[in-house]
Amino acid sequence: MYLTPEEERMMAGESGPTLQKAMEILVALGDIYEADRLIPIKSAQIAGVSYKTMGDAGLEWISDLEGKVQVPSILNPAGMDLERWQEMGVSAEFAEKQQEIIEAYGSLGIGVQCTCTPYYLQSFSATYGDHLAWSESSAVSYANSVIGARTNREGGPSALCAALVGKTANYGYHLDENRIPELMISVDCELDASDYAVLGYIAGKAAGKRVPLFKMRSTPHRDQLKALGAAMAASGAVALYHVEGVTPETCRKDFEPPAEQLTIEKSQIDEVYETVSGDGITECDSAAVGCPHCSPEELEDVAAKLEGKVVDNNVWIFTSREVAVSNPKIVESIERSGAKVLCDTCMVVSPATDKFSHMAVNSGKAYAYLPGMCKVAATIANIEKCMEKGGGAHSD
Secondary structure (H helix, E strand, O other): OOOOHHHHHHHOOOOOHHHHHHHHHHHHHHHHOOOOOEEEOOOEEEOOOOHHHHHHHHHHHHHOOOOOOOOOEEEOOEOOOOOOHHHHOOOHHHHHHHHHHHHHHHOOOOEEEEOOOHHHOOOOOOOOOOEOEEOOHHHHHHHHHHHOOEOOOOOHHHHHHHHHHOEEEOOHHHOHHHOOOOEEEEEOOOOOOOHHHHHHHHHHHHHOOOOEEEEEOOOOOHHHHHHHHHHHHHHOOOOOOEEOOOOHHHHHOOOOOOOEEEEEOHHHHHHHHOOOEOOOOOOOOEEEEEEEEEOHHHHHHHHHHHOOEEOOOEEEEEEOHHHHHHOHHHHHHHHOOOOEEEEOEOOOOOHHHHHOOEEEEOOHHHHHHHHHHHOOEEEEOOHHHHHHHOOOOEEO
């Protein structure tokens, strides 16, 4: 792989041990995937933030790094709401370690907004054709597919290295030839808003790592595309998809129809609604919405569904702190019901989820991840049914 003279000097350690190690990791990845060079990136989004998944070894590694990131960089969700962790039932010991992780990242110049939806942040934009180094699976899918930017599904360490150097290896979805659809999926029904998460769960299992092209009767908006991509990234490993006439690359390029074709029918979607993932032998004892984090429009929808109602069980609504702070009246409306609007975290990466046995969710991503990562069974439903099934929502 070609390196510029400046990159060669960093590789030789002339800019210090942290940048030397970062270069070694980026070059090793480039060699594995036969990249020709490093390319500049516009931003980085770094996973590996929750103490639940990182542990002491991860904290020690980050704490030993020195220097500052070269591009705007932010974090994936942490293991708790950084301000309301006690309300979640998180221990003081966990909270202390989690704060140390956030501070270690902050010392490197990384923004401590902890969100899986960086594209909602006003200070963190990405546009068509931008090269990025993002690591959260649903954010990668959204960037590649809905925005038309270019990023591989980076690991937390490789995204951090890219942020420190300001570059990433030129392979995978940074290249035109790897963005061509490989599987045509026809959706033979009209879809409700909640159906996109289930569709993604089904399609991800079928697609695996391939790039699907969807042909739909319905026209999804950005939140529905977010739900579709997040579910495919979790049930499969889809990091890029196209929707005919909707996503930007299908509007700018003529793709040849993929040879392999698949049809998904309404009956398949309905079947997932009736199926519990994990060992769900009990009734739902909790509900969560916001995996990925809620947009302002999704918060407004939750508020409308809870208007005049009270919830008896734990109901968590997850969003970024910036979105919550920008929409205080909507947050207040939701919390009048007894539900909590939480920031910086989500049900999948927080140890607070472990106290539940069966959670109602509106997310295909959470439906796929909760049994394995949290040992919590999951039922997928629309927002209103989540509030009823998991939260015991009823009229005030």
